[in-house]
Amino acid sequence: MTANETAGFMAMKGAGYYSKATTGARDAINLVGASVLEAIYRMNLKDDGATIRVADMGCADGGTSIAMWREVLRGIRRLLPSRPIEIVYTDLPRNDFSQLFRTIHNQTDVASYYGELDEVYPFASGTSFHQKIFPANSLNLAFSATASHYISKIPSNISDHVHMVGAKGEERLAYEEIGGAEWANLLALRARELVPGGRLVFLNFGIDEKGRYLGHTGGVSMFDTFDRLWKDLARERVITDAEYQNTNFPQVYRTTQQFTAPLRDQNSAAYRAGLRLEQVESRHLVCPYSRAFAEHGDAERFARDYIPTLRSWSEPTFAAGLSPDRPLQARMAILDTFFNRYQQAVAEAPEGHGMDYIHILLVCRKEPS
Numbered sequence: 001m002t003a004n005e006t007a008g009f010m011a012m013k014g015a016g017y018y019s020k021a022t023t024g025a026r027d028a029i030n031l032v033g034a035s036v037l038e039a040i041y042r043m044n045l046k047d048d049g050a051t052i053r054v055a056d057m058g059c060a061d062g063g064t065s066i067a068m069w070r071e072v073l074r075g076i077r078r079l080l081p082s083r084p085i086e087i088v089y090t091d092l093p094r095n096d097f098s099q100l101f102r103t104i105h106n107q108t109d110v111a112s113y114y115g116e117l118d119e120v121y122p123f124a125s126g127t128s129f130h131q132k133i134f135p136a137n138s139l140n141l142a143f144s145a146t147a148s149h150y151i152s153k154i155p156s157n158i159s160d161h162v163h164m165v166g167a168k169g170e171e172r173l174a175y176e177e178i179g180g181a182e183w184a185n186l187l188a189l190r191a192r193e194l195v196p197g198g199r200l201v202f203l204n205f206g207i208d209e210k211g212r213y214l215g216h217t218g219g220v221s222m223f224d225t226f227d228r229l230w231k232d233l234a235r236e237r238v239i240t241d242a243e244y245q246n247t248n249f250p251q252v253y254r255t256t257q258q259f260t261a262p263l264r265d266q267n268s269a270a271y272r273a274g275l276r277l278e279q280v281e282s283r284h285l286v287c288p289y290s291r292a293f294a295e296h297g298d299a300e301r302f303a304r305d306y307i308p309t310l311r312s313w314s315e316p317t318f319a320a321g322l323s324p325d326r327p328l329q330a331r332m333a334i335l336d337t338f339f340n341r342y343q344q345a346v347a348e349a350p351e352g353h354g355m356d357y358i359h360i361l362l363v364c365r366k367e368p369s
């Protein structure tokens with residue numbers, strides 16, 4: 001594994017931190033539950049006792065999707081009482097799968113479906129969604145939320161930013177190219193895995209028709225703030241220039257056009273495998289922490305509540321940029337300084353800060369052959 005490969009370092013912050021801090025992701029998933037159920041109804045499955053297999057790809061600790069699955073699994077059970085359900089959670093090898101199983105098996109304060117419904121069998125896989133996860137024609141429903149923007153490796157350092165949204169020229173193009181190729185491959189893999197008549201429901205981070213994306217919806221841009229504060233640390237020699245350069249989110253935000261390209265191209269592998277677009281739409285969800293701030297007006301509280309949600313998913317990228325020659329404690333101290341500065345910036349001038357979510361929802365079916 002080389003240093004630019006995402007699977008070598010990527011994991012949301014563990015021990016339940018991710019889903020506790022990331023209530024916006026949970027809200028976004030809950031809002032898509034109805035689309036998941038409708039997709040299942042459209043499959044016209046028979047109540048014939050055969051196992052149904054569903055997957056949650058890029059599940060993290062499972063806490064943000066558990067309420068949605070509770071509703072969806074109940075819906076499947078009502079519709080198809082005789083059919084056992086296999087639910088397979090997938091993520092990268094460094095994911096906190098132990099926390100995931102604690103969530104499923106009612107060992108946290110989040111209510112789970114496990115024990116409420118008979119004949120539900122949870123499993124997990126640590127295989128990347130850029131690879132084959134299931135045998136061909138064996139999956140009824142592929143679900144994924146807020147995960148497909150992770151590419152498997154970065155094509156190059158971004159010279160003047162930490163995220164591809166701030167990259168320019170050739171550098172931006174290189175990210176878009178790998179993002180396009182990996183997305184086409186991901187869809188082809190899922191098309192192969194789905195049973196004929198199966199559905200894919202993906203809630204993807206992306207760029208909407210107005211050019212908006214996560215934390216960049218008109219106020220203070222979140223990725224620009226990340227970049228500015230990380231650059232400050234380089235200027236002050238807290239981190240080296242090489243560490244600044246080596247800090248690149250392994251992510252690509254795609255537009256609706258880019259998401260749907262392999263589904264419109266009759267020569268793409270996904271299209272040839274039978275995958276067809278049923279629904280595509282962009283969604284904007286206001287940051288729950290800035291929304292709460294609008295009511296309580298306490299800037300210190302807003303800053304304190306808001307920063308953990310940023311830290312829950314961005315910390316691994318900043319940590320990976322730091323030299324492994326630094327002792328772990330020194331690296332952690334730098335990360336604390338960095339996120340404390342973000343918190344201070346929000347507390348001092350809270351207006352416009354927030355991490356509004358921009359998602360592109362995509363629903364596809366696999367044509368019966």
Ligand SMILES: C[S@@+](CC[C@H](N)C(=O)[O-])C[C@H]1O[C@@H](n2cnc3c(N)ncnc32)[C@H](O)[C@@H]1O
Nearest residue numbers: 025058059060064091092128129145146147150
């Ligand atoms: C922002 S979290 C989203 C978690 C959850 N689905 C949600 O919406 O709250 C992104 C997740 O995708 C996972 N991920 C990134 N690349 C992946 C890959 N190639 N295969 C599987 N999971 C991946 C990360 O480890 C992380 O758990």
